[in-house]
Amino acid sequence: MLWVLFLLVAWGSAVVSCTRLCLAAVAAAQPMEAAAGPEPEGRALSLYEAAFLAGGERRVADLALVSMSRERRLLLAHTGWVTVVDPDGRDALERSVIAAIGPRGQSPVPPVRAALAAADPVRALADRLVAAGLAVPAGARANVADAVRQVRLACVVVLATGVTALLMVPPASGPGAALAWFALPLLLTASCLVIARVEVHPYSHWASPAGQQLLGRIDAPPRRPVAQRAGGGADAEHDDGELLTALAVHGPAALPDPALRAALRAHWGH
Secondary structure, rough: OOHHHHHHHHHHHHHHHHHHHHHHHHHHHHHHHOOOOOOOOOOOOHHHHHHHHHHHHHHHHHHHHHHHHHHOOOOEEEOOEEOOOOOOOOOOOHHHHHHHOOOOOOOEHHHHHHHHHHHHHHHHHHHHHHHOOOOOHHHHHHHHHHHHHHHHHHHHHHHHHHHHHHOOOOOOOOHHHHHHHHHHHHHHHHHHHHHHHHHHHHHOOOOOHHHHHHHHOOOOOOOOHHHOOOOOHHHHHHHHHHHHHHHHHHHHHHHHOOHHHHHHHHOOOO
């Protein structure tokens, strides 16, 4: 009956990991429920707020870079470098962009994005959204993500110990009893992962359920053909507004300009 020891390991891993996931999900929901007031019917998200709720600090950095590039105050090259054209930022976030690029006025995009994601204006934006109950606190996101990874690891442990135990079961006894006992912790961990995907999944990203509700009200087409762009005036401003909204909500893949997509996809050293 040595295989019973492996069964204890399997059950221990499953129970501990699933309990931790449940506690992390409850802890993530409580601060947001306390912060959220009545449903914000008249609340409208700014572009930077939408960018944070949809993609976090990195999405805010991408939006700032593309917004300044569209206004010809930055040059974003497809090679992954950004160059300052106008060194005068119009607000704290734009000044943080210029400071992140550095005194030489030129830098690869990845370190600029990393510095901007940690800048005070972005942290202040995140704090405001968390206080309003629209964003998930960073600690809660990390706890839930770690708990989900632990449940996945426990699922692997259950499978590994189950296979090992089956090899140790005497042929005369048959594998039926061992299979039944190991099926239970496997079912427990698999069920927790499915529930986490459906119920806990919103808490693993940036937007709380209330924030996701506001994001869902934004009409942002994922792509818009470049041929439909107007040459100037109000139409051009409207097109830029749609482009930036699509970037905020859907990310760089929504940009119609391949050069901009290449610039934002650049990795360190490009």
